[in-house]
Amino acid sequence: MSLEVLEKSDHKLTFVVEGLSIEMANAIRRIILTEIPAMAIDEVIILKNDSPLYDEIISHRLGMIPLKTDLKTYNLPRDCSCGGFGCPLCQVSLTCEVTNTTNMPLEIYSGDLKSNDPKIIPVDPKIPIVKIDKNDKVILEAYAILGVAKEHVKWQAVSNIFYRFYPIIDFDDTKCTKCTDKCIVFRMCPEKLYDFSDKKTPKLVDNYWKTCTLCNSCQQVCPEGAIKVNWKDNTYIFSIESDGVLPFNILIEKVFEIFLGKIDEFTERLGDIEIES
Ligand SMILES: [Zn+2]
Known part of the structure; x- marks a missing residue:
């Protein structure tokens, strides 16, 4: 080849x-x-929302923001030793607290999300989330986890x-x-x-x-x-077109890791089947 x-x-x-x-x-x-895992926001706690958008719409918009992913540090929740309840090895917390103190409407961007891990941040700080009027506030806390796109497209590692x-x-x-x-x-x-x-x-x-x-x-x-x-x-x-969630070399390495894992699983399951001769 x-x-x-x-x-x-x-x-x-x-x-x-x-x-x-x-x-x-x-x-x-x-x-x-x-099947390549990527980070995306999966849970949002809205503490204050004065914006014109419903909590659900803001949560959906947050989920679709591409986040830089670190596959070496983080586990998929189902593979994590915490059993998927959420721990520093499978979950990242991002907070957003914005008050519009100007006299103009203010746009809240992905860059306003403050992550507890500087490696897991939005790939672009200028993705609009919502616009708020003067004196309005948005305060929220979001949790990002690894996931795969066959469960939800927000975890798709490539565009x-x-x-x-x-x-x-x-x-x-x-x-x-x-x-x-x-x-x-x-x-x-x-x-x-x-x-x-x-x-x-x-x-x-x-x-x-x-x-x-x-x-x-x-x-x-x-x-x-x-x-x-x-x-x-x-x-x-x-x-391959990417929004920058994962570098291409990690993406290609991971493909073959997953592929070989599937072959091993197939061989193992084949061994469990009794074939009549
Ligand atoms: Zn965990």
């Missing part, structure tokens, strides 16, 4: 992986989407993950003779993957596979049959 990273930033990772079956690619996608086939376009320019002055492929390709600047023979641009969506329109419209669109077997281009 080989892997090549195409793009890496704090919020996006794109890579090509070769020698991977589609079943394995899909297992990776599904584990990343639904999006998808993979696509690796395109291969065979362009036989010896067949391309009759429509050189008004190349239809050059005009029809939605990703503009054909260069027709010399007005004679269209050429495929370099690295066309990075943006080709395998829409097949070039193969369909080329009157000379000079184009064949295909894809490489067992090769996929993965894209």
Whole structure:
């Protein structure tokens, strides 16, 4: 198996992986989407709420704020030695106390949440929670825990993950003779993957596979049959978008940890089944 990273930033990772079956690619996608634990607010105690929003709406908004996650320090409540009742190893407390002393309406942001663990804070301090009028107050206490997205989407560790086939376009320019002055492929390709600047023979641009969506329109419209669109077997281009909850290296490590755990569990359960011969 080989892997090549195409793009890496704090919020996006794109890579090509070769020698991977589609079943394995899909297992990776599904584990990343639904089973990587992430921190999110799960319980809120509202002590004072003068805002126009109901307590429930504020609680829901707090739950959806992405929090930076530390998987080394914290346990999932079901795996914690406290039995899930809440202890410093499975729960983080965040408080918010804001009084509007100005003469203008005041916006309360995610940055107004004060965490008892400086590592577990909102990924962005400018996520709006609610607006309050002058002399109004909001006082609340929230508890964040680890969870997984198959239980609630607020625990989703990535914003999006998808993979696509690796395109291969065979362009036989010896067949391309009759429509050189008004190349239809050059005009029809939605990703503009054909260069027709010399007005004679269209050429495929370099690295066309990075943006080709395998829409097949070039193969369909080329009157000379000079184009064949295909894809490489067992090769996929993965894209992962993150809101910054977990760094990508921890995310990838965790995928394989969970996957191997599932294999072990499967083998163990298989051993318990008596198969009649
Ligand atoms: Zn605990």
